[in-house]
Amino acid sequence: MTEVLLIVGILVAVFVGYNIGGATTGPAFGPAVGANVITKLMAAALMSIFFFIGAITIGPQVVDTLGNELVHDTGIFTMRSNVAVLFFIGGALFVGNYAGVPASTSMTAVGAIAALGLATGELDFAVLGEIVIWWIVAPIIGFWVAGVVGRYFYPQINAWVAIEESDSDQPMVSVNRSGLVPRLQFGENADRREISGALVVVAIGCLMAFSSGTSNIANAIAPIYGTGDVDMIPLILIGSVAVTIGCFTIARRTLDTLGNDITNLPLTAAIVVAVISSGIVIGLSWIGIPASFVVIATMSIVGLGWGRATRTTKLSDAARGEEETHVSVGALTAEEEGERPPKIGEEEPSDIPKASDLFNPSTTARVILMQNVVPLISTVGAFLTFRFVPIFGF
Incomplete structure (x- = not known):
């Protein structure tokens, strides 16, 4: 029976x-696919490869946290309870994927395991408290780091990178097999x-895939690892193969949502957000904390837009109360890629687009709703x- x-x-x-x-392929490669830099097929292949690299290198730390530390007695991870825990994790994520929304896999998995405990x-509660504190602190860090980049560095980065979306029917990067x-x-x-x-856009997608592997492999295998019946490496291999199947199939829906439907986020901004968010997720995974990339990335986008909007105000004027800066995510579309960066205080607030120019309100509301549901x-x-x-009684 066992x-x-x-x-x-x-x-x-x-x-x-x-x-x-x-759930994770869309956030990683949605911008690259939406800009027609690579195809969905190449996105799935790259996601699979770099997810596995992250899972096999840093991933074990997070697996150990969820499989051994979140509960006092790992004896509650019976095979019967594991099937139920994994059923609720997978079932809930399937609801999000069916809706085309990349939900937080870490929050979903921690919620199910914590419910069992x-x-x-x-x-x-001490371990759960540490995880929750980092869930609160990490997005705040993302917001402020992105805000600093938005105010002081984003226009220069935008002028230097000059990444433009491809209008051709053919992707910018493909594989020649002739x-x-x-x-x-x-x-x-x-x-x-x-x-x-x-290449920069694709490289950033690979970095995001790596960070996803470091944090999310635990969500699939931690309950089974907690029983002690199967070693970690075989479980990581099994989990990574399963992720690969998802990348090549159901991920097409989330790629459409994040690549085309939810936002017109400039590729330069997408790169900045990806680097900041991935760096935070990798750092948290290194210390064994399962992190929500989607939540961190969302706050980073807001922070980047806010920082960009503050460039209309000099610090000296703000200190005297002569100028007031409003949060404007739409500020990220204030200039085209490659355009000369304006100096701080050189622009007028009226030059900053509204956030509605950047986000599709109905799709954004659907994403936020499903992220919580x-x-x-x-x-x-x-x-x-x-x-x-x-x-399932104990």
């Missing part, structure tokens, strides 16, 4: 990994700067099951 439950548990873990692939009286050895092929008439910009489904569903369903 072997049957183990097989079922691994299958459910594969289902979770499948949905993680669907709370229902059985084995939840380590020869014995496949090689990269770039769009016709693409100059050196356009090629460099395209998906972890709630996982947490509440798991708690009610472990607390009141006799078959």
Whole structure:
């Protein structure tokens, strides 16, 4: 019976990994796909490769936190309870993926495991508190770092990078398989700067995929690892294969949402946000904290737009109360890529576009709603099951 439950548990873990692939590919490569830099197929391949690299290198620290430290007694990770935990994680993520919204896999997984610990009286509130504190602090760090970049460095970066979206039907970067050895092929008439910009966008997507692997592999395999019946490395391999399947299938929906529907975020801004968010996620994963990339990235976008909007005001004027700066995410569209950066205080507030010029309000509302609903489904569903369903009683 135990072997049957183990097989079922691994299958459910594969289902979770499948949905993680669907939920995380969009944030990583949505900008590159939306700008027609690479195809969805190449995005899936790159996501799979770099997710695995992150999972096998830094990922074990987060697996250990969720599998061994979040609850006092890992004995509650029976095969029966594991199937239920993974079912709620995978089921909740599937709801988000079906809606085309990349939900927070970390919040969804921590919620289900914490619900098991709370229902059985084995939840380590100190560990949960540390995780939650970092969930609050990390987006704030992202906001302020992005704000500084937006005020002092973003226009210069924008002028230097000069990444423009491709109008061609063919992607900027593709793979030529006509020869014995496949090689990269770039769009016709693409100059050196356009090629460099395209490679930068792809490289940032790879960095995001790596950071996703460091944090999200635990969400699929931590409950099974907590039983001690399967070693970590085989579980990481199984989880990574499942993520790969999700990348090549259901991820197409989230790629459309983040690449085309939700925002017209300039590629330069997307790069800055990705670097900041990925750096924070990798740092948290290094100390064993499962992090929500989507929440950190969202606050980084707001911070970047706010910092860009403050360039209309000099610090000396602000200190005297002569100028007031309003948050404007739309400020990120205030200049085109490659345009000469304006000096601080040189612009008027009327030159800053509204946020509605940057975000699609209806799609943004749907994303925000699902970002909260998906972890709630996982947490509440798991708690009610472990607390009141006799078959899962402890």
